[in-house]
Amino acid sequence: xxxxxxxxxxxxxxxxxxxxxxxxxxxxxxxxxxxxxxxxxxxxxxxxxxxxxxxxxxxxxxxxxxxxxxxxxxxxxxxxxxxxxxxxxxxxxxxxxxxxxxxxxxxxxxxxxxxxxxxxxxxxxxxxxxxxxxxxxxxxxxxxxxxxxxxxxxxxxxxxxxxxxxxxxxxxxxxxxxxxxxxxxxxxxxxxxxxxxxxxxxxxxxxxxxxxxxxxxxxxxxxxxxxxxxxxxxxxxxxxxxxxxxxxxxxxxxxxxxxxxxxxxxxxxxxxxxxxxxxxxxxxxxxxxxxxxxxxxxxxxxxxxxxxxxxxxxxxxxxxxxxxxxxxxxxxxxxxxxxxxxxxxxxxxxxxxxxxxxxxxxxxxxxxxxxxxxxxxxxxxxxxxxxxxxxxxxxxxxxxxxxxxxxxxxxxxxxxxxxxxxxxxxxxxxxxxxxxxxxxxxxxxxxxxxxxxxxxxxxxxxxxxxxxxxxxxxxxxxxxxxxxxxxxxxxxxxxxxxxxxxxxxxxxxxxxxxxxxxxxxxxxxxxxxxxxxxxxxxxxxxxxxxxxxxxxxxxxxxxxxxxxxxxxxxxxxxxxxxxxxxxxxxxx
RNA sequence: GCACCUGUAGCUCAGCUGGAUAGAGCACGGGCCUCCGACGCCCGGUGUCGCAAGUUCGAAUCUUGUCAGGUGCACCA
Numbered sequence: 001x002x003x004x005x006x007x008x009x010x011x012x013x014x015x016x017x018x019x020x021x022x023x024x025x026x027x028x029x030x031x032x033x034x035x036x037x038x039x040x041x042x043x044x045x046x047x048x049x050x051x052x053x054x055x056x057x058x059x060x061x062x063x064x065x066x067x068x069x070x071x072x073x074x075x076x077x078x079x080x081x082x083x084x085x086x087x088x089x090x091x092x093x094x095x096x097x098x099x100x101x102x103x104x105x106x107x108x109x110x111x112x113x114x115x116x117x118x119x120x121x122x123x124x125x126x127x128x129x130x131x132x133x134x135x136x137x138x139x140x141x142x143x144x145x146x147x148x149x150x151x152x153x154x155x156x157x158x159x160x161x162x163x164x165x166x167x168x169x170x171x172x173x174x175x176x177x178x179x180x181x182x183x184x185x186x187x188x189x190x191x192x193x194x195x196x197x198x199x200x201x202x203x204x205x206x207x208x209x210x211x212x213x214x215x216x217x218x219x220x221x222x223x224x225x226x227x228x229x230x231x232x233x234x235x236x237x238x239x240x241x242x243x244x245x246x247x248x249x250x251x252x253x254x255x256x257x258x259x260x261x262x263x264x265x266x267x268x269x270x271x272x273x274x275x276x277x278x279x280x281x282x283x284x285x286x287x288x289x290x291x292x293x294x295x296x297x298x299x300x301x302x303x304x305x306x307x308x309x310x311x312x313x314x315x316x317x318x319x320x321x322x323x324x325x326x327x328x329x330x331x332x333x334x335x336x337x338x339x340x341x342x343x344x345x346x347x348x349x350x351x352x353x354x355x356x357x358x359x360x361x362x363x364x365x366x367x368x369x370x371x372x373x374x375x376x377x378x379x380x381x382x383x384x385x386x387x388x389x390x391x392x393x394x395x396x397x398x399x400x401x402x403x404x405x406x407x408x409x410x411x412x413x414x415x416x417x418x419x420x421x422x423x424x425x426x427x428x429x430x431x432x433x434x435x436x437x438x439x440x441x442x443x444x445x446x447x448x449x450x451x452x453x454x455x456x457x458x459x460x461x462x463x464x465x466x467x468x469x470x471x472x473x474x475x476x477x478x479x480x481x482x483x484x485x486x487x488x489x490x491x492x493x494x495x496x497x498x499x500x501x502x503x504x505x506x507x508x509x510x511x512x513x514x515x516x517x518x519x520x521x522x523x524x525x526x527x528x529x530x531x532x533x534x535x536x537x538x539x540x541x542x543x544x545x546x547x548x549x550x551x552x553x554x555x556x557x558x559x560x561x562x563x564x565x566x567x568x569x570x571x572x573x574x575x576x577x578x579x580x581x582x583x584x585x586x587x588x
Numbered sequence: 589g590c591a592c593c594u595g596u597a598g599c600u601c602a603g604c605u606g607g608a609u610a611g612a613g614c615a616c617g618g619g620c621c622u623c624c625g626a627c628g629c630c631c632g633g634u635g636u637c638g639c640a641a642g643u644u645c646g647a648a649u650c651u652u653g654u655c656a657g658g659u660g661c662a663c664c665a
Contacts, residue, residue, distance in 0.1 A: 032603095032607085032608080032610095032611095033608060033609085035609095036608080040607095040608090042607055042608095045607070045645085045646085046607095048645085049645090055645090078608080079608095080607090080608085080645080080646085081607095082607080082608065124665090161665070163665095164664085164665070165664085165665095166665090270665090293662085294662085294663080295663085296662075296663055298662075306591095307590090307591070307592095308590055308591040308592085308661085309590075309591085309661080310591095310661095311661075311662045312662070313662080314662050314663060316663090317662095317663040318663060319663080321663085323662095323663070323664075323665080324664070324665050325662090327665090350592095350593080350659080350660095351659060351660065352660090352665090353592080353593095353659095353660080354591095354592085354660055354661070355660095355665090358662090379593095381593090381594090381658095381659095382658090382659090415627080416627095418627095419627060420625090420627090445601080445602090446600095446601070446602095447601095447602090449593080449594095450593090450594070450601095451593095451594080451658080452600090452601085453599095453600065453601095455600075458600070458613090458614070461613095461614085461627085462627035462628090463613075463614075463627070463628090464600090464612085464613040464614060465600095465601080465602090465612070465613055465614095466613090468627070469613095469627075469628095471627095472625085472627050472628080473628090475625075475627095476624090476625050476627090476628080479624080479625055480624050480625080483624060484624085528602085532602065532603095532612095535602095535612085535613090536612095539612090542628060542629065543629070543630090545624080545628080545629085546620090546628070546629045546630080547629085548624095549623080549624070550624055551623095551624045552623070552624070587625085588625095588627080
């Protein structure tokens with residue numbers, strides 16, 4: 001369906017043309033002065049320059065030319081040259097009826113779907129998720145859903161940190177603790193055991209222990225580096241151990257991400273890109289892009305428009321080892337080969353922007369991706385505590401994600417108990433669902449690129465611009481609809497009729513914005529635009545609800561229409577929170 | 589040192605492809621449940637839009653300078 005603003009704009013364009021002006025001035029926006037009008041067109045003021053005419057005269061001409069439109073109920077030229085518009089209520093209700101008939105609520109799929117990869121999550125194996133992983137997961141998941149809803153083929157890749165010294169450290173520590181394991185026996189020829197020789201809990205303890213020791217014990221660190229090297233060279237026992245580490249870690253990670261309602265299509269990691277490195281490096285050398293500098297292999301990526309020094313992109317260290325950049329470049333090679341995406345979005349801490357600028361430039365310059373492959377860095381800011389500094393535990397450490405979530409659930413449970421009596425089991429379930437909305441909405445309602453303050457008290461409150469407030473509104477609608485079903489037997493199809501009071505009109509105008517908001521949220525990869533929209537919509541609904549008796553409506557047609565309006569509002573809200581990555585309970 | 593990002597009400601944040609009186613929420617004060625969920629709704633005050641110039645009929649929005657805070661600047665990831 002066309003966007004409602006475009007439909008009104010078309011009317012204005014025609015009117016500008018009819019009055020003898022260029023139609024391009026006809027653009028209509030939602031009014032920023034709701035006390036004066038519903039929609040507005042400011043084109044007359046821009047046109048004044050071209051036609052050397054007072055803006056108010058142009059505006060008056062246009063309004064006159066508008067006389068016979070069915071779209072608008074009122075149009076008024078106001079000094080200095082605003083054109084104030086009021087939409088026709090039958091046109092508006094007609095628009096909503098069309099929208100209600102469509103499964104996608106009038107949001108059209110893109111005409112040419114593209115393959116888009118979203119790189120988000122980025123956890124490290126053998127390490128628990130901590131609060132630093134939260135934003136990437138939440139934002140990435142939402143962006144993935146938004147892009148998919150736009151009609152694209154979207155692939156979410158968790159891109160595990162499963163390569164490098166950390167692996168060598170784990171292997172060394174394991175060797176110290178359990179030297180008799182067959183993985184360390186060079187003469188062992190049989191198949192290795194299927195069972196991992198450790199649990200996730202042990203693994204999570206082993207890594208920090210090994211990491212701490214390597215900082216003091218250089219011989220130990222050297223051994224770990226050797227183990228890393230041997231692993232990378234294909235050491236049979238170590239490879240088998242890596243598989244165990246991956247399996248144990250990934251199943252734990254999946255459980256954790258499932259709690260966040262986050263899921264990935266691909267569970268690939270840095271290690272998967274390693275086989276692509278040798279050929280890639282050779283190609284870069286052969287084609288003359290890579291050269292030696294201070295013993296390291298680098299590629300120049302300066303551009304004329306740079307306002308500062310951009311250091312060359314390092315491909316191999318002076319000792320010949322690969323590094324972060326190498327892996328990311330090789331991952332691009334792998335992705336192009338296996339999935340051939342048109343676009344890749346990296347949802348990563350914004351502090352890594354420089355690194356990705358280097359990777360993107362290098363990949364383009366060396367032809368690892370095509371010239372029109374869109375590599376997009378979606379950087380997010382830091383999650384801070386109430387003091388405005390990086391979020392920490394009371395002891396000053398990094399907080400595990402599980403603990404953060406259980407804190408939220410506890411707070412939510414407390415609030416639920418205060419409000420409504422229900423069984424422990426139900427309260428617990430609802431706390432989980434509502435708690436997740438609190439965390440996700442709290443994060444997504446801010447612009448991703450900015451730092452934000454994580455405030456449990458504020459996020460879990462159902463007052464104000466919060467997840468629980470949105471859910472409350474949905475639950476309230478569900479409750480009314482349920483009551484209606486009890487009375488009338490079922491919610492039957494019926495046309496939505498025009499509402500003449502202001503709160504009803506306002507609600508309908510909000511609903512009509514849906515497809516425009518979705519399109520904009522996708523174009524800008526901006527979940528916070530959806531949050532702002534549903535907050536406005538929820539407010540508009542609650543206002544309408546308070547001013548209008550719904551179940552008590554005398555006229556049966558009007559009553560049915562209002563029920564449909566509720567159904568539509570619920571559909572829009574639920575579609576939106578689905579794109580944000582959470583859902584509403586039946587009651588709360 | 590160089591570069592990038594941020595600076596809007598007491599607090600947390602929108603608005604930033606220039607448009608009318610700069611908006612929400614929280615907090616604070618007052619009102620509204622014999623009636624569909626009061627976790628709601630209504631009413632009320634709060635601003636040198638960091639500062640200073642410039643462009644423009646018009647600037648929170650664009651340009652330049654400046655101040656403050658944050659972040660990043662090749663052999664970690």
